[in-house]
Amino acid sequence: MTKIHRLSYLILMLTLLSVSSFALQGCSESWNAAKTWKGAFPEHDPNDPTANRPDRLEVTETNIANPTRATANQQNLPPIKVAILLPLSGQHNALGNSMLQAAQMALFEMGYENFELIPRDTKATAEGAHAAAQSALNENPQLIIGPIFANSVRAVQSVTQGKNINIISFSTDWTLAQNNTYLMGFMPFAQVDRIASYASGLKLKNYGIIAPINKYGDTVTSAFKEKVARNGGIISKEARYMPSANNLSAQIKSFAEKSSSLDAIFIPVGGAQAETIAGLLSYHGLTPNRVKYLGSGLWDDKRLMNEHNLRGGIFAGPSPRLRKDFEKRYQALYSKAPIRLASLAYDATALAAVLAQKGNGNYAFNKPSLTNPNGFSGTDGIFRFNQNGLVERGLAILEFSGGGIVEISPAPRSFQ
Incomplete structure (x- = not known):
């Protein structure tokens, strides 16, 4: 070689x-x-x-x-x-x-x-x-x-x-x-911490979660709940599903019922699943105009930029700038x-x-x-x-807007 x-x-x-x-x-x-x-x-x-x-x-x-x-x-x-x-x-x-x-x-x-x-x-x-x-x-x-x-x-x-x-x-x-x-x-930990803190700064208090049942889903869900509680918010709705599920219609319909008071929904999934969930939420009345969609680093994907059901959705990630x-x-x-x-x-x-x-x-x-x-x-x-071998990153807040990803809150420039 x-x-x-x-x-x-x-x-x-x-x-x-x-x-x-x-x-x-x-x-x-x-x-x-x-x-x-x-x-x-x-x-x-x-x-x-x-x-x-x-x-x-x-x-x-x-x-x-x-x-x-x-x-x-x-x-x-x-x-x-x-x-x-x-x-x-x-x-x-x-x-x-x-x-x-x-x-x-x-x-x-x-x-x-x-x-x-x-x-x-x-x-x-x-x-x-x-x-x-x-x-x-x-x-x-x-x-x-x-x-x-x-x-x-x-x-x-x-x-x-x-x-x-x-x-x-x-x-x-x-x-x-x-x-x-x-x-x-x-890593998802800093992403969850950053997006939950930013959402709290927007005065969002009542949250829902839609996440897969796997190691990643369990970890980010737990971290998000902990951060929301620390910021004085509540989790009032939660839907968990198997990643292999072919049809989420019934679960999303059930989630959307009596959810009009939600301020934001945390959706830590990427790719086709993110598109599907966003589409079903909009179909059942929880459109991006009514509730704020929050994502994880899995949303840092150019394929999602043109998904109109995710417009206005925000997530934490490295600055594309x-x-x-x-x-x-x-x-x-x-x-x-x-x-x-x-x-x-x-x-x-x-x-x-x-x-x-x-x-x-x-x-x-x-x-x-x-x-x-x-x-x-x-x-x-x-x-x-860090001493435990995990990376810590300074992350920006990014938003799906106008068919692209826009930086709406800059990443920190130092760890001081």
């Missing part, structure tokens, strides 16, 4: 820009060639969305979303090896390859000359992830980024047990967090839009490079470094890892 050094990636991107195609290569090119590539672009192009990047990375609340390009003093940093485990083949190969391209883009933009990225294909299976982790460990990496899915994370944990290496996974299964595993996926610059740079480089989760791979790789630079290679990825309470500023806003 190919290893990716930053210098070889410079040459790869030159090829991409000149012939509009990308082929992953393990080539070794000269520094003169890399300098020639760098010199082909103006340093201060006013039309370049990256032109106003800060000259230096801040020591606290590190900004990894808008890094500088390579600087001479970074050439003397010690060699760093980081493995990245993604589904590059199999059912989710499009997602895995988009995330790998984002990681490669971060590798170039962060400018760490001796940073070696080691991609391995998990094939989106536990068996593939087990083999990928074993193969990666043969290269003696100092950190593992990925994988995405819970069963793959468990397989990697079994391989790395006792190996004194930390993992930054993209999973949202909070039960996987442990001593050496940090979860970077979008902050992510826009990353998406523009990715589009310019690869001539296609990134898949939504690609930003996580960018931030994880950029974070690894920043920690390696600050730690000068020594103890760069230990627990104190990863759990810096000041946190980091990435493409999805500020985030930090």
Whole structure:
């Protein structure tokens, strides 16, 4: 499997820009060639969305979303090896390859000359992830980024047990967090806290809940109830259903009966189920004009933007405004839009490079470094890892409006 050094990636991107195609290569090119590539672009192009990047990375609340390009003093940093485990083949190969391209883009933009990225294909299976982790460990990496899915994370944990290496996974299964595993996926806890607090600020007091009967549904329902009670609100209606249910008409009809006093309904589901529930609620009289729909991070989905029954619905999520610059740079480089989760791979790789630079290679990825309470500023806003391995994020309040997603309350800019 190919290893990716930053210098070889410079040459790869030159090829991409000149012939509009990308082929992953393990080539070794000269520094003169890399300098020639760098010199082909103006340093201060006013039309370049990256032109106003800060000259230096801040020591606290590190900004990894808008890094500088390579600087001479970074050439003397010690060699760093980081493995990245993604589904590059199999059912989710499009997602895995988009995330790998984002990681490669971060590798170039962060400018760490001796940073070696080691991609391995998990094939989106536990068996593939087990083999990928074993193969990666043969290269003696100092950190593992990925994988995405819970069963793959468990397989990697079994391989790395006792190996004194930390993992930054993209999973949202909070039960996987442990001593050496940090979860970077979008967790529901902060989303629920943020949306419930915002709703309370709107003077909404009487709430209903419609949620699936599963681990996610149970967790967000419990968290929402607790937060509403703490804010002085009440839960007067609740409908729970099996995720496999084919027809929710009867349940939603029953829920809608004698619900005219509801101020808001919490609907922590995504995709087709969110569309179905919103449509049934509207059909039975609980339209978005009469009651406020509240969602979770599962609503951060462009497919839902044009669902008229969700218009005016609000949810907590990363600021799309902050992510826009990353998406523009990715589009310019690869001539296609990134898949939504690609930003996580960018931030994880950029974070690894920043920690390696600050730690000068020594103890760069230990627990104190990863759990810096000041946190980091990435493409999805500020985030930090808590001692329990779970990520904490600063979230905006977003609204479905005019066929798009509009930020109506900004995300915090620091954890202070």
